[in-house]
Amino acid sequence: MTNFFSNKIRLSSSLLKRFQRHATSATPSLFITRSYTNEGNRPTIVHKRSLDILHDPWFNKGTSFTMTERDRLDLRGLLPPNVMSTELQIERFMIDLKRLEVQARDGPSDPNALAKWRILNRLHDRNETMYYKVLIANIEEYAPVVYTPTVGLVCQNYSGLFRRPRGMYFSAEDRGEMMSMVYNWPADQVDMIVVTDGSRILGLGDLGVQGIGIAIGKLDLYVAAAGINPQRVLPVMIDVGTNNEKLLKDPLYLGLQQHRLEGDEYLAVIDEFMQAVFTRWPLVIVQFEDFQSKWAFKLLQRYRNTYRMFNDDVQGTAGVAIAGLLGAVRAQGRPMIDFPKMKIVVAGAGSAGIGVLNAARKTMARMLGNNEVAFESAKSQFWVVDAKGLITEERENIDPEALPFARNVREADRQGLREGASLVEVVKQVKPDVLLGLSAVGGLFSKEVLEALKDSTSTRPAVFAMSNPTNNAECTPEEAFSILGDNIIFASGSPFKDVDLGNGHIGHCNQGNNMYLFPGIGLGTLLSGSRSISDGMLQAAAECLAAYMSEEEVVSGIIFPSISRIRDITKEVATAVIMEAIEEDLVEGYRNIDARDLRKLNKEEILKHVNKNMWTPEYPNLVYKDD
Ligand SMILES: NC(=O)c1ccc[n+]([C@@H]2O[C@H](COP(=O)([O-])OP(=O)(O)OC[C@H]3O[C@@H](n4cnc5c(N)ncnc54)[C@H](O)[C@@H]3O)[C@@H](O)[C@H]2O)c1
Ligand SMILES: O=C(O)C[C@H](O)C(=O)O
Numbered sequence: 300m301t302n303f304f305s306n307k308i309r310l311s312s313s314l315l316k317r318f319q320r321h322a323t324s325a326t327p328s329l330f331i332t333r334s335y336t337n338e339g340n341r342p343t344i345v346h347k348r349s350l351d352i353l354h355d356p357w358f359n360k361g362t363s364f365t366m367t368e369r370d371r372l373d374l375r376g377l378l379p380p381n382v383m384s385t386e387l388q389i390e391r392f393m394i395d396l397k398r399l400e401v402q403a404r405d406g407p408s409d410p411n412a413l414a415k416w417r418i419l420n421r422l423h424d425r426n427e428t429m430y431y432k433v434l435i436a437n438i439e440e441y442a443p444v445v446y447t448p449t450v451g452l453v454c455q456n457y458s459g460l461f462r463r464p465r466g467m468y469f470s471a472e473d474r475g476e477m478m479s480m481v482y483n484w485p486a487d488q489v490d491m492i493v494v495t496d497g498s499r500i501l502g503l504g505d506l507g508v509q510g511i512g513i514a515i516g517k518l519d520l521y522v523a524a525a526g527i528n529p530q531r532v533l534p535v536m537i538d539v540g541t542n543n544e545k546l547l548k549d550p551l552y553l554g555l556q557q558h559r560l561e562g563d564e565y566l567a568v569i570d571e572f573m574q575a576v577f578t579r580w581p582l583v584i585v586q587f588e589d590f591q592s593k594w595a596f597k598l599l600q601r602y603r604n605t606y607r608m609f610n611d612d613v614q615g616t617a618g619v620a621i622a623g624l625l626g627a628v629r630a631q632g633r634p635m636i637d638f639p640k641m642k643i644v645v646a647g648a649g650s651a652g653i654g655v656l657n658a659a660r661k662t663m664a665r666m667l668g669n670n671e672v673a674f675e676s677a678k679s680q681f682w683v684v685d686a687k688g689l690i691t692e693e694r695e696n697i698d699p700e701a702l703p704f705a706r707n708v709r710e711a712d713r714q715g716l717r718e719g720a721s722l723v724e725v726v727k728q729v730k731p732d733v734l735l736g737l738s739a740v741g742g743l744f745s746k747e748v749l750e751a752l753k754d755s756t757s758t759r760p761a762v763f764a765m766s767n768p769t770n771n772a773e774c775t776p777e778e779a780f781s782i783l784g785d786n787i788i789f790a791s792g793s794p795f796k797d798v799d800l801g802n803g804h805i806g807h808c809n810q811g812n813n814m815y816l817f818p819g820i821g822l823g824t825l826l827s828g829s830r831s832i833s834d835g836m837l838q839a840a841a842e843c844l845a846a847y848m849s850e851e852e853v854v855s856g857i858i859f860p861s862i863s864r865i866r867d868i869t870k871e872v873a874t875a876v877i878m879e880a881i882e883e884d885l886v887e888g889y890r891n892i893d894a895r896d897l898r899k900l901n902k903e904e905i906l907k908h909v910n911k912n913m914w915t916p917e918y919p920n921l922v923y924k925d926d
């Protein structure tokens with residue numbers, strides 16, 4: 300490993316100190332740097348490097364820094380990889396400006412959301428403490444702006460919106476350099492990394508380098524909900540190319556204009572990145588986000604026993620769905636132990652759908668006796684429909700992850716179903732308790748499908764339209780409540796308003812989003828010091844969320860908390876994660892509390908410990924000292 304290091308590591312401790320509050324400083328260099336601007340071809344002498352340059356409006360050239368300049372100034376990895384001419388930079392800016400003007404004439408919703416995002420983003424660039432104060436105090440209003448759904452729009456329009464860089468870019472061009480370039484990041488301690496390769500951003504497909512927005516949005520929630528110190532978070536984009544033909548043809552695209560690396564070449568890049576970040580920050584936690592499913596599972600298996608990492612779409616979503624499904628059982632007035640009797644139709648067999656199926660099957664099996672027989676029998680509660688229809692054992696080239704859930708052909712035949720049967724046919728025949736969508740197909744739960752669900756054998760069927768962002772939801776709450784009436788449970792991945800049913804009743808729209816779990820999983824893992832994130836820790840997080848809602852709330856159709864309670868629920872989830880890590884003997888402690896001390900704490904004390912370790916945005920007293 301050490302041979303990756305090169306003499307490019309030049310960060311002195313004084314330089315590091317100067318970086319400490321980098322993210323908030325946009326100070327022109329007039330008073331802090333001696334510079335000599337000369338006429339003609341003579342160079343401009345600057346006395347700063349790395350982020351100090353990018354955050355100095357006098358010297359910053361953004362994406363126009365040439366590769367030689369990037370190397371000379373320790374900028375490699377701190378900017379997206381495509382070097383832009385000044386003309387293209389200006390064009391990018393103008394297109395963005397004009398597009399906003401056009402949209403402003405068309406209608407209020409999108410430009411408003413984007414305009415709010417811009418204003419918040421500028422505040423984020425100028426003053427982090429104030430930004431997080433605003434975000435935490437108004438989380439219900441602004442989470443949909445900095446996170447889902449607006450973050451999807453931000454990623455789609457990233458080329459025009461990009462101003463100052465935030466986070467790091469590791470690209471295929473950086474192979475062999477990652478071990479050294481990771482030291483270009485100014486913080487000497489990083490607690491949380493959210494990394495994406497941009498291959499499946501929400502339900503919007505391959506957005507390449509533009510996907511970094513999702514890592515930034517997730518980390519905003521880590522700070523706002525879990526109280527992770529914003530100086531210790533790092534959004535990362537791994538740019539291995541894109542298969543989005545539109546972006547490949549777009550001269551203004553900021554990423555590598557090549558098709559995605561595949562196979563061993565792809566793995567080598569991700570391996571190098573993991574080695575680099577864990578070498579520099581051995582205690583960091585890496586959250587994988589929005590990787591296409593063909594890599595999501597492979598990478599999870601590859602790294603989960605070696606590194607402190609998890610995949611939010613596979614594991615975080617699974618926990619949130621389990622909590623929702625248990626809530627749906629309780630909402631029928633039945634005990635949670637009745638969960639294994641639920642008939643569940645899942646539309647979508649990608650990273651999220653399969654993650655949910657595996658976790659739901661395990662939860663059922665545990666309730667049925669926690670043995671092989673229980674595990675085998677639990678799978679018969681699920682019917683999985685993907686882009687090709689119902690998945691049966693007859694499916695050609697079946698995805699190995701979906702294979703355990705393929706229906707037996709004869710059994711399907713007895714039910715009047717066959718390989719490839721449509722979603723509406725499946726719903727008609729199965730009459731499920733739950734219809735759960737993780738398909739990324741907006742409107743998939745059509746009028747016909749929802750009509751078919753009227754024959755559900757459940758006393759209170761559940762509709763989970765979990766795909767993001769808003770336009771990709773399988774149906775809206777209005778559609779579900781208007782067709783099925785108010786005796787249903789409804790949840791969606793993106794936020795929707797409750798529905799006034801006009802009869803004095805309100806149809807409650809729950810937001811079933813992994814944001815209720817990933818911040819607590821990260822915080823709990825961090826404070827426990829556990830070197831890995833076990834299935835038990837994830838299960839404890841899900842059960843904690845399931846138990847968070849009172850009987851009264853659940854019966855009235857509220858199965859997930861309001862986002863205004865996210866900081867509180869995150870504390871509880873983190874506590875549950877730590878307790879499970881103690882139970883499994885995984886704790887190693889963190890900072891001034893070691894494993895022995897941690898093991899002595901009861902639940903109340905752990906909760907207090909969690910609370911005490913959460914960062915809150917307050918201005919510190921600043922004292923200037925020369926280097
Ligand atoms: N609410 C949440 O917390 C949450 C969490 C993770 C993912 N998601 C959302 O779930 C969606 C899927 O994510 P993913 O990672 O599994 O994506 P993916 O691309 O890996 O999988 C999509 C799946 O949907 C299937 N599909 C496509 N068209 C279909 C159709 N007409 N009928 C039925 N199935 C169809 C595909 O065959 C595939 O199996 C995205 O929109 C994502 O935003 C939501
Ligand atoms: O990002 C979200 O809002 C949830 C989830 O991780 C997704 O990919 O859709």
Ligand SMILES: [Mg+2]
Pocket residue numbers: 501588589611612
């Ligand atoms: Mg995601």
